[in-house]
Amino acid sequence: MLAQLAEAIRSHRPESIAACRALAERALAAGVPAARIVDAALIPAMADVGRRFRADEIFVPEVLVSAKAMQGALDVLEPALADAGREPFATIVLGTVQGDVHDIGKNLVAMMLRGAGLRVVDLGVNVAPQRFVAAIDAHRPELVGLSALLTTTMDAMRATLDAIVAAGQRDRVRVLVGGAPVTAAWAMSIGADGHADDAAEAATVALRLLGR
Amino acid sequence: MDTEPAVPRAMSSRERMAVAMACGRADRVPVMCQLSLGHVFLHSGGDPVEIWHDGEVLADALCTMQRRYGFDGILVNLPGRDPDWRARVARFESADSGWRVHWRGGRVTDQPRDDNPHVTAADGKPLTVPLERVDPESLFYVEPHDLEGLRTIPPDGFPPWQCDTLRAVRARAGEHVSVHAEVFSPFTQLLELVGYQDALLALIVDPGRALACLARLAEGAVHLGRRYADAGCDALLVSSAFVGAGFISRAHYERFELPFVRRVVTGVKELHPALPIYVHTCGAIGDRLDLLEATGVDGIDTFDPPPLGTIELADALAALGGRVFVKGNLDPVHTLLRGDVAAVRTAVRERLELAGRRGGYVLSSACSVPPRTPPANLLVLREEVERFDA
Ligand code: B12
Numbered sequence: 001m002l003a004q005l006a007e008a009i010r011s012h013r014p015e016s017i018a019a020c021r022a023l024a025e026r027a028l029a030a031g032v033p034a035a036r037i038v039d040a041a042l043i044p045a046m047a048d049v050g051r052r053f054r055a056d057e058i059f060v061p062e063v064l065v066s067a068k069a070m071q072g073a074l075d076v077l078e079p080a081l082a083d084a085g086r087e088p089f090a091t092i093v094l095g096t097v098q099g100d101v102h103d104i105g106k107n108l109v110a111m112m113l114r115g116a117g118l119r120v121v122d123l124g125v126n127v128a129p130q131r132f133v134a135a136i137d138a139h140r141p142e143l144v145g146l147s148a149l150l151t152t153t154m155d156a157m158r159a160t161l162d163a164i165v166a167a168g169q170r171d172r173v174r175v176l177v178g179g180a181p182v183t184a185a186w187a188m189s190i191g192a193d194g195h196a197d198d199a200a201e202a203a204t205v206a207l208r209l210l211g212r
Numbered sequence: 213m214d215t216e217p218a219v220p221r222a223m224s225s226r227e228r229m230a231v232a233m234a235c236g237r238a239d240r241v242p243v244m245c246q247l248s249l250g251h252v253f254l255h256s257g258g259d260p261v262e263i264w265h266d267g268e269v270l271a272d273a274l275c276t277m278q279r280r281y282g283f284d285g286i287l288v289n290l291p292g293r294d295p296d297w298r299a300r301v302a303r304f305e306s307a308d309s310g311w312r313v314h315w316r317g318g319r320v321t322d323q324p325r326d327d328n329p330h331v332t333a334a335d336g337k338p339l340t341v342p343l344e345r346v347d348p349e350s351l352f353y354v355e356p357h358d359l360e361g362l363r364t365i366p367p368d369g370f371p372p373w374q375c376d377t378l379r380a381v382r383a384r385a386g387e388h389v390s391v392h393a394e395v396f397s398p399f400t401q402l403l404e405l406v407g408y409q410d411a412l413l414a415l416i417v418d419p420g421r422a423l424a425c426l427a428r429l430a431e432g433a434v435h436l437g438r439r440y441a442d443a444g445c446d447a448l449l450v451s452s453a454f455v456g457a458g459f460i461s462r463a464h465y466e467r468f469e470l471p472f473v474r475r476v477v478t479g480v481k482e483l484h485p486a487l488p489i490y491v492h493t494c495g496a497i498g499d500r501l502d503l504l505e506a507t508g509v510d511g512i513d514t515f516d517p518p519p520l521g522t523i524e525l526a527d528a529l530a531a532l533g534g535r536v537f538v539k540g541n542l543d544p545v546h547t548l549l550r551g552d553v554a555a556v557r558t559a560v561r562e563r564l565e566l567a568g569r570r571g572g573y574v575l576s577s578a579c580s581v582p583p584r585t586p587p588a589n590l591l592v593l594r595e596e597v598e599r600f601d602a
Contacts, residue, residue, distance in 0.1 A: 014417045059461045061412045068413065101330070104408055151545055152584065180520065181545065 001027050002041040005073065009045035012058065012065040017072055024073035034080035038117060042070055046115025050200025060108070063199070067111035074114065088119035090210050092176075093135045094145035095123030097156040102149035105179060108199040109145065116203040118143075129156070129163035136169050143206055146192075148179040157182070158190040165191075174209040178202055225284035226446060229390035229574070233447060233488040233511055233537050237571030240601040241564060243593045244285035244390070244539075245576045246492075246513075247277055250326040250583025255280075261304070261311050264329050265359060267293040267373070271380035278389060280587070282594030285390035285574075287449060290357055292376035297359055319360050326583040331361030340407040343414050348424035353432025354401035362404060365432065374436070375443035382444050390447065393440035397452035397491070398429035398472040408454070415464055422468065430472040434479030441484040448489045449513065450476055456495035457522065465503050473507040481508075490539065494579045498523030501531050511537035516578040525566050529573075538567065539574035548589050549582045556589045560596040568600055 005023040008016040027037050049066045052058045081087070092113055096106050103125045110120045121139045123131060132144060144164065146157050157177055164170050174193040177186075187195035194209050196202040223231070223239045231238040253260035256273035263273045270290060278286045294300070305312040313321040318334030333339055339362040353365040382391050396404070402425050403411040414422045437448050454460075455469045477489050490511030491504055497515070499522065504512050515521060515528055515538065523531075525541045532538065542548060547559045560575065567573035575593055 012416065017417065056457060059457065059464070060459050061415045061464065062461075064409060064413045065416045099324075099327075107409060151549065151582075 001030065002032070002037060005037065005041040006045040006048075009042065009066050009069050009073070010048055012049075012062040012069075014065070016065065016069045020069040020073040021076050024076040028077070028080055033084065034077040035084060035086045037077055038074070038081070042073060043115065043117055046070055046112060047200075047203070049115070050112050050198075050203060054198055054200045060104070063108060063111070067108075067115065070115050071111075088117060089212075090143060090206075091119040091121060091139055091141040092143035092145050092206065093121045093123065093132065093139055093141045093173075094147070095127035095132060095135075096125040096147045096149075096179075097153050097160055098126055098128045099156050100148050100150050100153035101125045102147070102179070105149065105199070106145075106147035109147065109178065109196075109202045112199040112203040113145075113206055116207060118206065127160075129160040132160050133163050133167045133169065136164065136167070136173060141173060142210060143176055144173045145176045145178070145202070145206075148177070148182060151181050154179075154181060154186060157192075161190050161192065176202065176206060176209065224388035226388050226390045229285050229446065230488075232572060232574050233490075235510075235534055235537050235572035237569070241568045241573055241575050241597045242284040242390075243281075243575040243597050244283045244287070245281070245542075245590065245593070246287045246289065246580045247274075248580040248583050249290075249328050250324070251581050251585060252277060254326050254583055255587055260325060261313070261323060264290075264323060265293060265297050265313075267295075267377035268380050270377055271384055274381055275384045278385065281590045285392055285446070286381055286385060287392045287394060288378045288381050288445075289394045289449075290377060291355060292371070292373040292378070293359060294371065294373055295376075300360070315360055317360060321359070321361075331359075333361075338407065340410075341405060343406045343410055343418060343421060343425075346406065346421075346425060348421060348428055351405075351425055351428040351432070353436055354396065354405045354429065356396065356401075356404040364405065367432075367435075370436065370439065375439055378440060378443050378445055391445055392447040392449055393437075393443075393445035394449045394451055394492075395433045395436045395440070395476070397450050397455075397469060397476070398426040398433060399455055399469045400451055400453060401429045401433070402426060403454055412459065415460070415468055419467075426468060426472045427475075430475040430479070433476045437476060437480035437489070438483050441480060441487050446488070448480060448487060450489060450491045450509070452491045452493045456493055456497050457499055458495045462500050462503065465500055470503055470507055473509070477508040488537075490537070492579075495520055496522040498528070501528060505532065505536055509536060511539055511574075513539040513576070514578040515539075515541040517541060517543050521578065525563060529567055529570070534570065534572055537572040537574065540576045540578040541567075542575070542577045542593075544577045544579050544582055544585070548577055549585045551589065553588055553592055556592045557596060560593055561600070564596065564600045568597075 008019045148154050176194045177192045178196050184195045194205045196205045228238040228242045232242050256276045258273040262269040302314040302316045310324040321329050321331045323329035352367045355363045488510040492513040
């Protein structure tokens with residue numbers, strides 16, 4: 001059943017969206033612990049989707065379908081996960097920085113991070129530094145993710161990091177940055193902890209920053 | 213009696229563009245970039261709020277920029293504007309970051325100083341419509357840049373002023389400049405209408421409805437393209453920005469964009485067979501040049517160089533074999549925005565060496581010129597094309 005569920009997520013067929021909910025329900029009914037369903041089906045399937053996206057074997061629509069199928073299963077599993085005391089193992093506050101409204105890539109990153117088992121607090125686009133600061137206070141995340149698609153708004157990334165430092169939050173969070181013009185060198189120069197070129201790598205780097 | 217051999221006369225910009233768009237070799241390589249509106253706001257000297265809302269003011273600004281940079285053509289990338297737009301405004305606000313226009317109907321336009329304005333509903337919600345609520349039969353054309361935001365236009369529903377900005381540019385630029393109009397590809401219209409994510413998802417979960425919408429939206433684009441041609445444009449750009457490999461597969465391109473752009477091209481050419489039509493597709497198109505060509509267009513625009521793009525100019529020229537004209541390839545960000553004059557010069561010379569002697573090439577930024585591009589960098593383009601042929 002778990003193999004079927006993983007395969008349904010990977011398949012990005014339209015019917016997989018409904019099928020994944022049903023398969024998750026069946027697995028729960030059969031007594032499989034929710035955490036095991038997540039670890040053995042959802043996470044490896046999404047990791048595989050990420051790999052194929054990176055390799056240009058699949059494209060944005062396929063990833064969206066897989067992510068939606070995965071999310072459907074996760075919705076079914078969430079009450080059981082909570083009952084079992086298994087919270088998402090970490091939280092990330094994610095947003096596109098001030099002045100920038102590009103969010104297609106950021107949304108894909110959010111999906112892959114959910115697929116990797118994180119709780120994602122998505123602040124949306126055009127997010128001012130102080131909103132990141134307030135969200136860090138409110139949600140106590142381990143990670144912060146900043147997206148920028150414009151060279152001009154890369155500076156807003158730096159401003160956001162500066163605001164996090166000024167608010168005395170810097171030692172509480174690890175900061176991950178990305179977006180087409182963002183390079184590893186830039187990430188280092190503004191004092192970020194990690195950088196990824198695409199949504200699949202974002203999940204890998206996030207897990208690495210969390211020591212997983 | 214012997215006649216004197218004709219003295220070769222320098223071509224006008226309009227003639228030069230026409231020759232290049234017919235894949236021929238003109239007296240020199242024509243140059244024409246698509247400017248972001250932010251660049252026009254910052255550098256034309258006009259009032260940005262007026263430029264966005266008033267077609268006459270936009271026409272002035274576009275012509276000012278064309279003359280300043282010595283471009284051979286102008287792309288009119290906004291529709292005409294309601295001459296009575298002020299009567300629909302409840303109030304204006306201004307702030308450090310830009311301006312806000314409150315419409316009587318409740319919508320709000322936020323206009324940054326250096327970027328495209330953005331319109332939201334009175335409740336702050338986006339204006340997109342869920343696909344399941346769209347009746348494909350009622351669709352005709354989606355105009356994302358109406359003054360009051362996204363607007364679906366029913367058959368025969370184009371406003372009387374739709375072509376006014378184009379006409380105003382033609383009147384100001386005169387007979388010697390190439391003036392281009394823009395329509396949105398059916399795929400772009402669908403993405404704007406239902407939202408990018410939902411539209412892309414629909415290609416897999418509701419392809420029938422997506423295809424039904426696209427078929428209708430193609431008819432609207434045909435109609436609009438014909439109207440622009442009637443109003444005197446010299447070429448038509450079909451904006452097809454979201455169909456590179458950064459977004460969709462070749463297979464999806466073949467199914468959801470190719471037939472509909474082809475319909476736009478054949479539909480417009482039925483009445484205007486000589487009108488050059490070209491697609492504007494950003495990003496990674498190296499794996500699908502054959503499909504872009506199969507739409508029947510006369511030219512392809514942007515050729516973002518790697519890393520954003522996936523094909524070098526030399527390879528693209530070889531693959532296209534002079535069958536369609538090529539416009540673009542100067543990196544808008546790394547070269548035009550961030551480079552200095554010397555870097556721009558080097559990049560321009562490289563393009564001219566590769567494409568300048570074979571004809572069918574229009575020197576241009578790939579995609580639009582970013583808002584804060586230094587004007588000095590753009591002046592280099594004209595200087596270099598003149599030097600190259602001399
Ligand atoms: C779609 C798009 C738009 C849409 C955005 C719609 C939306 N809701 O997102 C619209 C039309 C609104 C738009 C507007 C503008 N755009 Co734009 N746009 C694009 C376009 C075509 C695609 C971007 C995209 O979605 N790619 C697909 C996704 C999947 O890829 P991605 O975003 O890179 O994300 C991946 C990675 O970067 C990474 N990632 C992203 N975020 C994060 C975050 C973290 C934490 C991590 C780890 C990783 C990560 O993972 C993602 C998934 O794999 C690009 C050109 C191109 N072909 O790339 C231009 C582009 C980004 N835009 C550009 C410009 C200039 C603009 C405008 C200024 C244009 C104008 N006004 O004239 C405005 C600015 C608006 C603003 N203030 O933000 C330039 C940017 C140049 C620059 N580097 O400065 C580009 C490169 C086009 C160009 N060649 O000039 N744009």
